Amino acid sequence: MFFYHDGVNVATRLSIPPQDERNIQQNWSALAKDHGVDLVVCIAAAQRRGLLDENEAKRQGKDADNIAEGFRISGLGQLIEMGIQTDRLVTFGD
Amino acid sequence: MSDVKKFLYVNRKAPYGTIYALEALEVVLIGAAFDQDVSLAFLDDGVFQLTKGQNTTDIGVKNFSPTFRALGDYEVTKLFVEQESLDERGLTADDLQEVTYEDEDDDWAERPSIRIVNRAEMADIMADQDVVLSF
Numbered sequence: 001m002f003f004y005h006d007g008v009n010v011a012t013r014l015s016i017p018p019q020d021e022r023n024i025q026q027n028w029s030a031l032a033k034d035h036g037v038d039l040v041v042c043i044a045a046a047q048r049r050g051l052l053d054e055n056e057a058k059r060q061g062k063d064a065d066n067i068a069e070g071f072r073i074s075g076l077g078q079l080i081e082m083g084i085q086t087d088r089l090v091t092f093g094d
Numbered sequence: 095m096s097d098v099k100k101f102l103y104v105n106r107k108a109p110y111g112t113i114y115a116l117e118a119l120e121v122v123l124i125g126a127a128f129d130q131d132v133s134l135a136f137l138d139d140g141v142f143q144l145t146k147g148q149n150t151t152d153i154g155v156k157n158f159s160p161t162f163r164a165l166g167d168y169e170v171t172k173l174f175v176e177q178e179s180l181d182e183r184g185l186t187a188d189d190l191q192e193v194t195y196e197d198e199d200d201d202w203a204e205r206p207s208i209r210i211v212n213r214a215e216m217a218d219i220m221a222d223q224d225v226v227l228s229f
Contacts, residue, residue, distance in 0.1 A: 081128070
């Protein structure tokens with residue numbers, strides 16, 4: 001699973017949707033935990049939108065990170081690699 | 095990575111106002127390193143991405159249109175532009191910037207990368223791909 005464009009916003013653990021709404025981040029984190037789904041977030045898109053893991057926060061001199069459990073930050077090459085290796089690539093959203 | 099797949103990057107949005115066009119180009123540039131058969135398609139407002147004379151000074155964002163001219167160096171040489179999308183926006187081929195590549199099969203002759211196709215041809219191009227990424 002690759003998160004790109006505004007899709008990277010799914011990976012922040014700081015979102016607080018109202019209680020009667022679905023919490024997409026928690027759903028994805030649960031899916032990763034229960035089924036070992038690799039959740040990859042594009043680093044360039046993430047940095048543009050203020051999404052950091054611990055390493056990047058340190059490297060960029062920021063005082064906090066906000067990536068949720070089960071997600072990891074990597075490069076766009078992962079998306080291309082997925083396109084090459086998988087027999088089908090499906091895009092959700094836009 | 096022996097198999098070469100056909101990748102098509104579909105650009106449907108105006109170059110500025112949203113980040114889609116720039117982030118699409120970032121994928122194309124990264125993807126160029128993977129030695130695949132790459133094409134770009136421009137339709138709907140995406141045709142504005144290739145217009146010449148873009149000046150973004152007053153909107154405070156980077157004018158990334160010159161990057162399209164560098165794609166030939168990355169062996170990205172097929173930029174398909176949909177005729178109907180141009181027509182619907184009052185644009186012609188003359189409104190687009192010149193993008194060329196050097197054809198290694200023809201003594202490095204300079205060739206145009208932009209090819210204008212009609213909607214039916216665009217559908218055929220899409221159907222012919224292994225991977226389609228739409229932006």
